[in-house]
Amino acid sequence: MDPTRSKHHTTKMAIPTISDDPSYRPGLEGVQACRSSICHVDGQAGKLEYRGIDVKNLAEHSSFEETIYLLLYNHLPVERELNQLNILSQKLRRLPAPVLNPIEGFPAGIHPLIAMQALIALLQGDDYYADDISNPHHNLRRAVSLISKASTMVAAIERHRHGEQALPPVSKYSHAENFLFMLTGEPPHECAIKAMDLLLILHAEHGMNNSTFTARVIGSTNASIYSSISGAVGALSGFLHGGANERVVRMLYSIGDPENVEAFVEERLSIKKKIMGIGHRVYKVKDPRATILQGILPDLIEQCSGEEVKRLYNIALRLEEVVTEKLNKKDLYPNVDFYSGIVMEALGIASDLFTAIFAMSRVAGWCAHWLEQVSANRLFRPKLLYMGDHNRPYIQIKDR
Template sequence: MTSEAPVRGLDNVVVASTRLSAIDGTAGRLIYAGYAIHDLAEQASFEEVAYLLWYGELPSAEQLGAFRGRLAAERALSAAELALVRGVPAGGHGMDAMRTLISGLGQLDSEADALDSAAVEQIGVRVLAKAPTLIAAWDRARRGLEPVAPEQSLGHAANFLYMLHGEAPAPEAARAFDTYLVLLAEHGLNASTFAARVAIGAGADVYCALVAAIGTLKGLLHGGANQKAMETFLAIGAPEQAASYIDAMLARHERLMGVGHRIYKVEDPRVRHLRRCVKTMAGLNGDAERWQAIADAVGGVVATHPHFTKRQLNPNVEFYSAPLLYSLGLPLDLFTAAFALSRTVGWMGHIREQLADNRLIRPKSDYVGPSVHPFTQLAERN
C-alpha cells in the first residue's frame, strides 16, 4: 500500500528520454529527429525517414542507395519463410497473421537472442524488409493466389502494393502510400511503442518486443481504429447521410472511430497530408472520390457538432488513413497491418534506445484490496 495517488493511463508521466520524435498536442506539432513532419511528408521518402530515425540524420544519396540496397536484399522469402506463410490460418485477422509471421520469423533466425547493437540493427533491417513480403504473400495465399516475388527496382511502398496486387501501382498511388508510411513511422511513447520497450527492457529478444507491439497496436483504441473508421464510412454510404448516421451513433452511445486523440487537442498535423493523399487517389478513380466525399462530410459534422467541439475532438491520423488505404485496394483487415509496416521503424528506434540505457521497467501499483486476515481452513469455509 502507498500514499501516492495512481496516475490513470500514466498521463504526463515521463518514463524515457528519446531523440526520435517530439509531439506538441496543443500546437499540433510533430517532429521527427529535428525535422517537422510537414517537410518530411512533402519531400522525403519512407526510406529516408527510416534512415533518419535509426541513424539520427537524413542520408546522403550514397547512404540512401546503400540502405535501399540492404532492404532490397532482405525482401525475398526463403523456402522456410514461404512455408511459414502457408502455415498461417487463412481465416484470421491480418494483425493476427502479422503477429504470427513476425514471431515465426524470429524462430527461423538463429541469432534471434542477440541483443548487441549490430545484431539488433540487422534484425531491424530484416523485419522492415520482409514484413511487407510476408503479409502480402499471406493475403494472396488466403485468396488462393500465388505470392508475388518482390521487385528489386521498386521502392518500399510501391513494392508492397505490387506484391499485394500483382501489378505495379500508378506512381501517384505509390507516392500516396509512401507518404502514409512516412506519417505513421514514429509517434512518441504510444501504447505499442511502450509495450515494445517494456518487453525489450525485460531482456526479451527483438522479435518478442515487436510481437508485443503488434498485439498492442491491434487494439481499437490504438491502430485498430483505422479499420473501424472505414467500416463507418462504408455504413454511411453517401455524404448526405453523414449527419443523421452520426446522430444515431451518438444516441446509441457509440464511439465514432478516427476522431479524438490522447495528445492532440487540435487537428492531428498528419491529417492534412493524408487528406491530400486521399484527394490524389480520388483523381485516379471515381470510387476513391466517393470515399473522400464521405470522409469530408463526416469531418464537417465533427467540426460543428457540440458533442465533438466541446470535447476538443478532431479527426486523427486514422480518419483519412481509412479511405486512403481502401482506395489503394487493401482489405479492411490489413489496414492496421499497414500501420505496423510503417511503425516498425519507430518500434525499432525505441528498442535500440532502451537497450542503450536499459533498466527494467517496473512501475508500482496501489493495492486497494482487503487488509490481511487469518487463513480459513477449507473445511470451515462456507
C-alpha cells in the first residue's frame, strides 16, 4: 500500500479512461502525424511503393544506387544523374580516422547494430557545421555521405570482431559488391551481389515505421542528421521491429527439421509466445518483400550455399504453411524478416549482423524522411493522458 495515502489526505482527480478520450491512441496506432511523398504501404493489398513506384518493379529492374536516388530526389535518375550520385557516393564511402579508430576500443560483446549507432553519432564530429541544417544542398550531401559510409561501418565492425583490419572501400564496385568485398576481402560471387543488392532495395524504406518515426521526431527538434539517424538505429534494434530477422534464423535452427514445425507452432501458441517473422502492424496479407525474397532463395541456395541453408528454407516453407493455416483468422503472415534472414544466412553472413545490414539499407529511407521533415518542420510534441495523482503532500523522509 502507498504509505502516503494511509497517513495523509490526497486530492484525487477523476481518472480519465480510454473511452472517455478518443484522441488517446496507444502506440499512436492509425494516427497520421505528418505528410509525406516518400512511401506508401497498402497493408490490405500487400503493396509497397517508393515515391509511387511499386517495389516489385524496383526489385526486378533497379539497383540500390537508383533506389537511393529515387528516395532522395523523388524521381528516377537519367544516366548522368546516376553517374554523378555514384561518383559522389564512392568518394564519400571512406570513414575518417576519428570515426574508424574508436572501433578498436569498443567492448567485445557490443552488438554490431549498437556499434553502428555509436559510429553514426560520432560522424557528427567530422561535420563542423552539422548543426546548420538550413542549406538543402548540404543536407543532401550529408544524406549521401551517411548512406555511403554505413556499409563501410558495418564491414569494419564485423572485421574488428574477428581481429581483422578494416578494408578500404573499392570505388569501382557497386554498393552491394563493395560491401561484400569489404566483409571478406574476397571478390563476391555474382549471385551474392545480386541478392545483396535486392536486400538493400527491399529494406530501404517502409513508411512511418517506428525507426523512421524516431528519425523524424529527433529531426523535428532541428537536431543534426547524425543524431536523428543514430536514434533511428537504436529504435531498429528491438525485436518488434528490426531485430526479428536474426531471431527467425535462430528459431529455424532450433526447430531443426520440417517435421518438428507443427509441434513447435502448437507449443508457441499454447504459451502465448510469438513466432518470429510473422505478423505486421500494417500488412494484413503476406508482406510483398517476403514474397520477393522467397522467390530468389531456391536459386541462391543452389548457387551460393549448401544443404544446411536448404534445410532451413524447407523448415521456413513448412512453418509458413502451418502458420497460415492456424493464424490466418488473425491476418498473420510472413513479414520481410521471415525470409531475409535465410537470404543472409545463404550469403554466409553472421546472424547478429543481419539487423545492421537492414539498417545500412534503411539509412536511405531515414535520410529521405529527415530531409522531408526538416524542409517543412513542425516539432513533434504529443500529449500524455495523465493518470496519476494530484496535490500529494511532500512528507519528510523521517515521517514516511
